[in-house]
Amino acid sequence: MSMSPMRIDRRSLLALAGTALAAGSVRAQTPKKVAALFAGRIDDRGFMQAGYDGLKLAEARLGVSVAFRQGVQPKPEELTAALRELAAAGPDLVIAHGGQNNAAAKAVAAEFPAVRFVVTQGNVTGPNLASYEVLQEQSAFLAGMLAALTTRTGVVGHMSGIRVTPGLKGRAAYAAGVAHADPKVMLLTNFSGNQDDNALSEKIARAMIAKDAQVIFTMLNAGRNGVIAACRELGVKQIGNVGDWTAIAPDVFIASAFADSGRALFDAVADFTAGKFAAGEVKHLGLQTPEAVRLVMAPSVPVEIRGRIEAAASSIIAGSLKVPVEWTGAEFPTPV
Structure with a gap:
């Protein structure tokens, strides 16, 4: 005995609705993707390691998915190529750690308007670009x-x-x-x-x-x-x-x-995940924030x-x- 067309449609709609809700739940739980560039070694016990520690702290506390590149020479063409490679992988946010990335980030951010970019210890801005500077x-x-x-x-x-x-x-x-x-x-x-x-x-x-x-x-x-x-x-x-x-x-x-330049990196990710990305701004942290x-x-x-x-x-x-x-x-x- 065949089922009525109306009953089949109702069951199909319910199944589709459940699938859509499940998909929406998965989408809601998908972590934001953050990619970072370190023009040096992340174990240098200095500036680069501080930035990497900030990235790992953001991963642990903010639930973001992270990727990074290290050891890139601080030459304009190499920084630009590395940032372009990171952005092409489709992250939500790209962070260039260090003011040596100012020009490269400005150029690559213009090429990828759908991606947000941050330069730590930087002074460049744009429609999808912000700088976070520890004073x-x-x-x-x-x-x-x-x-x-x-x-x-x-x-x-x-x-x-x-x-x-x-x-x-x-x-x-x-x-x-x-x-x-x-x-x-x-x-x-x-x-x-x-x-x-x-x-x-x-x-x-x-x-x-x-x-x-x-x-x-x-x-x-x-x-x-x-x-x-x-x-x-x-x-x-x-x-x-x-x-x-x-x-x-x-x-x-x-x-x-x-x-702690890593605090600038962490704050940039925190602002981004909270929907407060400071596009077009340079944000500062100084002595009034002693943890930084x-x-x-x-x-x-x-x-x-x-x-x-x-x-x-x-x-x-x-x-x-x-x-x-x-x-x-x-x-x-x-x-x-």
Whole structure:
């Protein structure tokens, strides 16, 4: 006996409705896809690792699906090609970690209007492009003050690698902090062109120490280890950046200009998943967010110096002390 056409239609409609509801539920539960580019190694114990840690935190806390590329050379054509490859895979959000990606992200974002793009420590924007910047210059200014107040020779150093905007701003702030604390202190500053070369960084550190640098502020990634070796052997103190280096090598570091760039990456993903993507904006995190930016000082820092640093930090937060982000002057030459 055959069933009536009406009954078949009702059952089919119910089945189709159930299938549609199930499909909708699956779609609702499908995690957002986030792809990240790291122009360096994610185990560099510096800027790149901080960004990778922020990506993994977003995966754990925000339930996003993540993919990444690391080890790309910070050359415009290679960064552009890597970002284009990541975007072509169809993620919802692409994050380029580091200001060296500014131009590449601007170009590739225009090619993929349906994908959202973020540059951390960047300053570029667009209809589908935002920048998130941790104001590392604020902790760098405090690092400069500390270096000037603790050097016994009247000479301090600064070392970095690639001339990207955040690094240049950090150097300018450090120099301003030195001058703010003691304008008589001499600053030796160098950009070597490489964030990760330990042999090169050790050579530069030794050259600075030979010129009486007593405290050296390193804005390096994997290449920081070369400076640590030189400072440890020659009895010179160091100030780190990004993470807390006083906990990693307490015999060498008197402080660390903590600036967690991974927090910028995490916040970008959090805003995106919450439907608050800041297209066309540059968002900032500074000393008012101590979990992102602060100067960590070793217990050996005298109480009176610590007090001066903390007072300056309060003034920066209040807006009564401005941190310069431009500097001009002679640079310390990279040894041949």
